[in-house]
Amino acid sequence: MIEDLAFIGQIAVKSSIAVLLATLGEIVAERSGILNLGVEGMMLTGALCAAAAGIATGNPILAVAAGTLAGGLLALVHGFFAVTLRVNQVLSGLALTLLGMGVTSFLGRPLIGIAPGVRLRAVPIPGLADIPVIGDIFFRQSPLAYLAYVLVPLCWYWIFHTGTGLKIRAVGEDAAAVDAAGIDVFRIRYLCTFAGGLGAGLAGAYLSLSYTPGWKESMTGGQGWVAIAMVIFATWNPLRAVVGAFLFGGLTALQFYFQAVGVELVPAYVLKMLPYLLTIAVMILVNVGPGRRFGGPAALGVPFSREG
Amino acid sequence: MIWRIEKRTAALARPHAWLFPVSLAFAVAAGACIFSALGVSPLAAYGTMARGAFGSFYHFSEVVVRAIPLMLTGLAVAVAATMLLWNIGCEGQLVWGGIFAAGTGLYLIPHLPPFLAIPAVIAAGAAGGLLWGLIPGLLRAYLAVNEILSSLLLNYIAIIFMEHLYFGPWRNPEGFGFPGTAQIGEAARIPHWFGTRIHLGLVLALVMAALVFAALRYTRWGYQVRAIGLNPQAARYAGFRIRGQIVFIMGLSGALAGLAGMAEVSGIHFRLQQGLAVGYGYDGIIVAWLARLNPLAVPLVALLLGALIVGGEQLQSVLHLPASISMVLEAVLLFGLLLSESLARYRLVRRAAGEETSAAGKGLP
Numbered sequence: 001m002i003e004d005l006a007f008i009g010q011i012a013v014k015s016s017i018a019v020l021l022a023t024l025g026e027i028v029a030e031r032s033g034i035l036n037l038g039v040e041g042m043m044l045t046g047a048l049c050a051a052a053a054g055i056a057t058g059n060p061i062l063a064v065a066a067g068t069l070a071g072g073l074l075a076l077v078h079g080f081f082a083v084t085l086r087v088n089q090v091l092s093g094l095a096l097t098l099l100g101m102g103v104t105s106f107l108g109r110p111l112i113g114i115a116p117g118v119r120l121r122a123v124p125i126p127g128l129a130d131i132p133v134i135g136d137i138f139f140r141q142s143p144l145a146y147l148a149y150v151l152v153p154l155c156w157y158w159i160f161h162t163g164t165g166l167k168i169r170a171v172g173e174d175a176a177a178v179d180a181a182g183i184d185v186f187r188i189r190y191l192c193t194f195a196g197g198l199g200a201g202l203a204g205a206y207l208s209l210s211y212t213p214g215w216k217e218s219m220t221g222g223q224g225w226v227a228i229a230m231v232i233f234a235t236w237n238p239l240r241a242v243v244g245a246f247l248f249g250g251l252t253a254l255q256f257y258f259q260a261v262g263v264e265l266v267p268a269y270v271l272k273m274l275p276y277l278l279t280i281a282v283m284i285l286v287n288v289g290p291g292r293r294f295g296g297p298a299a300l301g302v303p304f305s306r307e308g
Numbered sequence: 309m310i311w312r313i314e315k316r317t318a319a320l321a322r323p324h325a326w327l328f329p330v331s332l333a334f335a336v337a338a339g340a341c342i343f344s345a346l347g348v349s350p351l352a353a354y355g356t357m358a359r360g361a362f363g364s365f366y367h368f369s370e371v372v373v374r375a376i377p378l379m380l381t382g383l384a385v386a387v388a389a390t391m392l393l394w395n396i397g398c399e400g401q402l403v404w405g406g407i408f409a410a411g412t413g414l415y416l417i418p419h420l421p422p423f424l425a426i427p428a429v430i431a432a433g434a435a436g437g438l439l440w441g442l443i444p445g446l447l448r449a450y451l452a453v454n455e456i457l458s459s460l461l462l463n464y465i466a467i468i469f470m471e472h473l474y475f476g477p478w479r480n481p482e483g484f485g486f487p488g489t490a491q492i493g494e495a496a497r498i499p500h501w502f503g504t505r506i507h508l509g510l511v512l513a514l515v516m517a518a519l520v521f522a523a524l525r526y527t528r529w530g531y532q533v534r535a536i537g538l539n540p541q542a543a544r545y546a547g548f549r550i551r552g553q554i555v556f557i558m559g560l561s562g563a564l565a566g567l568a569g570m571a572e573v574s575g576i577h578f579r580l581q582q583g584l585a586v587g588y589g590y591d592g593i594i595v596a597w598l599a600r601l602n603p604l605a606v607p608l609v610a611l612l613l614g615a616l617i618v619g620g621e622q623l624q625s626v627l628h629l630p631a632s633i634s635m636v637l638e639a640v641l642l643f644g645l646l647l648s649e650s651l652a653r654y655r656l657v658r659r660a661a662g663e664e665t666s667a668a669g670k671g672l673p
Contacts, residue, residue: 037456085647086313087649091642094396095642098635098639098642099640102634102638103636105630105632109630109632221464222464225460225461226461229454229457232457267472269469273464273468276464283447283458284447287452
């Protein structure tokens with residue numbers, strides 16, 4: 001029983017890392033008022049570039065960097081349209097997702113079925129990994145998972161306890177007031193959009209280097225969209241993002257568990273639906289739950305221009 | 309000297325007339341860059357695409373075949389967007405339209421004559437999409453759940469369920485393991501014309517475009533929808549029942565997408581199988597916005613996108629470039645539209661650093 005719990009927990013964490021990283025990135029972008037629905041496209045691009053760099057160089061650090069940076073660069077396209085051209089951010093984000101899906105399907109064709117150049121296997125952390133159950137669940141994971149553990153509090157501290165974080169939140173609430181205070185709204189929004197892309201790119205790199213090494217067309221399977229929904233569930237707070245991502249990972253893990261055990265308590269196709277159903281359910285929950293909650297940055301999706 | 313983007317002081321004379329050409333030119337130019345980067349002459353590539361799409365009557369008929377589901381999903385997105393609702397779930401609604409159509413044809417009415425069976429299959433397809441579209445509508449209206457995310461996530465659920473059906477309980481017992489249902493009977497297939505694959509769905513799509521246009525433009529209901537889309541706050545004070553309209557519009561939008569799925573099953577595949585969810589639901593978003601949400605423009609834009617898809621397939625068979633190049637070009641087309649809309653509203657101004665911008669920008673009466 002305990003072993004089963006450790007097994008499910010380990011896969012749950014493993015399955016939640018990509019959503020967690022992408023959620024963190026999108027939180028930063030949305031806190032500055034930029035809604036980027038291109039997460040799925042940026043994740044796919046990150047996954048492809050990481051896989052390609054891995055095959056080309058065999059160097060894990062270069063592979064992770066390539067994937068992460070690819071996500072960030074793609075986000076800058078959205079940044080240009082959303083910040084500089086002030087277009088409808090929903091449409092621009094959707095276009096970015098379509099672009100990412102198309103480009104990766106197009107360029108990824110030769111990589112399908114090629115053995116991955118880099119596999120980031122689980123690395124047990126000495127000492128911590130030997131704690132019963134907890135060690136198995138949290139400390140026998142990919143190095144990128146440990147990076148995610150570190151990024152969560154860092155992100156939270158950055159947004160809520162630094163001067164830059166204050167500026168980011170202020171831009172997301174009332175860009176005109178921040179502009180009047182002499183702070184460069186455009187620079188902050190570009191920076192946050194880029195950071196959001198880095199998160200999505202890193203999430204993609206995790207998928208193609210660690211979770212299921214190698215490139216597979218549309219291998220993200222909607223996790224980018226799940227991440228955007230989890231931003232709402234997390235009420236734009238990096239610490240709460242952990243909960244949403246872990247719930248998603250937990251339901252994904254149940255599939256593996258039932259497969260491994262060979263019991264069919266719930267039909268397999270229902271299990272496959274559960275992570276998506278859960279994501280819809282948590283969006284309902286966050287609205288009907290008790291108490292007044294933070295409803296998101298006031299200027300989310302609203303372009304800023306000095307002429308008003 | 310620095311560059312700035314400023315709001316235009318005078319509106320352009322006829323922005324709509326050149327928005328579309330600008331987006332098209334942008335996409336063509338970007339495509340040319342991609343082809344050059346791949347070592348293919350852009351002229352040869354575009355020539356191949358054009359021949360593939362317009363080279364003969366048969367080729368063009370295939371463009372129309374692709375355009376039929378795009379017209380319906382484009383209408384579905386457009387009608388929702390008129391009321392500021394984003395239906396990104398057309399893919400799932402299309403799938404449910406296909407499931408209902410196939411189920412009706414296979415199991416409910418296998419022995420009806422065509423004049424009864426065809427209307428039944430069409431109604432079933434619309435009903436399937438409608439029910440799936442109601443979910444994000446109800447969630448949005450009564451629980452304030454963002455319809456972009458809920459409708460999109462429902463796509464994945466619909467596709468998993470469809471796969472379950474044709475891999476599992478609905479699998480063709482004589483299919484030699486081929487994943488798909490049995491074929492629906494002749495009576496449940498919508499008619500084809502001109503010796504091509506063009507089918508009744510074309511008439512259905514065109515009639516729907518005219519109906520949606522007329523309903524939005526000339527009825528009290530359409531007036532309310534447009535008013536809510538222009539100013540939800542004012543519409544609420546005017547006493548419009550906004551929640552009811554949200555549910556109704558998402559149901560209608562879903563039904564239109566469901567018709568697209570029905571047409572694909574009853575007019576093309578004759579069964580539920582892998583090729584049903586190929587992204588027509590997402591393409592509908594591009595169709596709707598390129599058509600500037602005008603239902604009458606939707607069929608024309610759908611033809612353009614259909615040509616792009618068929619042309620992309622031609623690139624694959626002739627020049628061995630992956631057909632997904634058409635998806636890249638579609639995305640670039642959408643970015644081109646956004647760029648041209650921005651150009652219509654703003655202009656690029658060059659001036660010396662430090663010079664005050666507001667006086668020059670707003671000075672003209």
